[in-house]
Amino acid sequence: MQVDPLVLQSTSSESDVLVQSDIRQYQVRPKLSDDESRRIDVLVSSLMWRDMRPFHIVEGQGFRNLVHGLNHQYKIKHRTTYQAITERTYKSAKSFLLDVFKHVNYMGITTDMWTSIRNDSYITVTVHWITDDWKMMHGVLTTECMTEANTAENLSLRLTNVLAQYRIVSNKISATVTDNGRNIKKAVDLLDDWTQLSCFVHTLQLCVKAGLDIPAVSRMRVGARRLVNHFKHSSKATAALREKQFSLRPGKTVLDLITECPTRWNSTFDMFDRLLSLQWCIRAVLTDFKITKPSVASSLQMSSSQSLVHVLKPLKIATTMMSASKYPSILWIYPVLFTLQKKLGSGDVDRVQPPIAKQLYGNKLINVFFASNWHRKLPVLASVLDPRYKFLKFIDNDATKQEVYCHLKGQITEFAAKNSDFEQHLQSESTNEAQTFDPFEDLCGKDTEKQTIAAPEDDIEAYLREPAQPSDSDPLQWWKLNAARLPIMSLMARSYFCIPATSVPSESVFSSGGHIVNAKRASLTPANVNMLVFLNKNAHMMV
Known part of the structure; x- marks a missing residue:
């Protein structure tokens, strides 16, 4: 085979080009100290529990390239090294909480159960307290796998053992917030000096659940789900809906439809609220027969959801507000309930659709909360x-x-x-007062009224x-x-x-647990699940 001399000459000339070296590659870098190496070890291990990453990420080539690019002198350790560091961090953090709880006299706790992808049953316990500086604090005590049956007796024993781990005496617990499950409520009742409170949001949703099944609302929900499912199962219709939003809702965020989920609070409201926001875009897609067949369009009815959204919106606001952990929420329960009750009786709601409003959360709300x-x-x-x-x-x-x-x-x-x-508070105040030197008091005698x-x-x-x-x-x-x-x-x-209004803090742990115990990490041991959830959820207290 003959080679074109011009091509050969061009290739040869390009390879002979000299590239000026960067002077930085000749600089002598100081050797990575042992302290710096250990510091990076800790940072790498914290990546696992802060961002919910598996330990075998350190074996991936992409991770190794990243670390080498940041500091080529650092040698990546075996994943068991980072797991050992994480275990030491866990023990240190638990000791920190033990020391904190020595000085906390009042706590509220929440507890709930969840099931992992391996079908393992877990119980989570969270704790809430107010610092000496009057700031609200919260943390996760444990996320333990329950191999025994979830009976009231077994659950009460678990709760007792959790407090014993942290040396928390029962008279420090102001109240325990749970859902309305019979077993967990009975478990708290079996502990004589414990006070049980039902989750406000869970109880409120139970009041609404029966109302959502009344014929008028049920028909609206069936029609809405059918409409949402049409777009969810048709990429052509979904693309058209997004295109219509650009023209009919210029400058606004492109939104997707939301499917109602029985296990998610407020999902019914979210579904109808999104349909109401996109109603004109949806109508434009359904009436465009190039996108939607006439036979399909006729079976999809765009019912008016404004009345239902109007009635359910206060619930959405109430549940969102009451589920926070950064401020006291128990003190809002009855102000919120009376506000909801007044909205039921207001002419504004009655003019919209009184049967839906009263049946959704009317009598049940009164019977449950105003007994x-x-x-x-x-x-x-x-x-x-x-x-x-x-x-x-x-x-x-x-x-x-x-x-x-x-x-x-x-x-x-x-x-x-x-x-x-x-x-003790009074004694300390009295002691401090007695130790204070007052010349006037020394001259005229002690003022007993001041005490x-x-x-x-x-x-x-x-x-x-x-x-x-x-x-x-x-x-x-x-x-x-x-x-x-x-x-x-x-x-x-x-x-x-310090008592939360809801058990949402425990339920929010489920999402973290789901990220940890996923399909790729199904073999993770319960002890490691507890350790990773504990560190992730208590990271805000760790320096």
């Missing part, structure tokens, strides 16, 4: 201890308000009598004489500034405010 002695329940008392809602303006009946105040006075007196932390501590009844009377705080103020910051002058009530507020 006998509802005004004596812990969430109502928590609302009084919130300086924004202390006048109970959401309650129209003045007699009921007075009953709440009287019950709170009795609870405060009882709380002060049996609460050892309160006694008098206001009775609980006096505290609450003084508290109620002051104006309410603005609705956008922070109740925790208010108590931080006023705890010294209202010591008994501040301790009670700390005890109540």
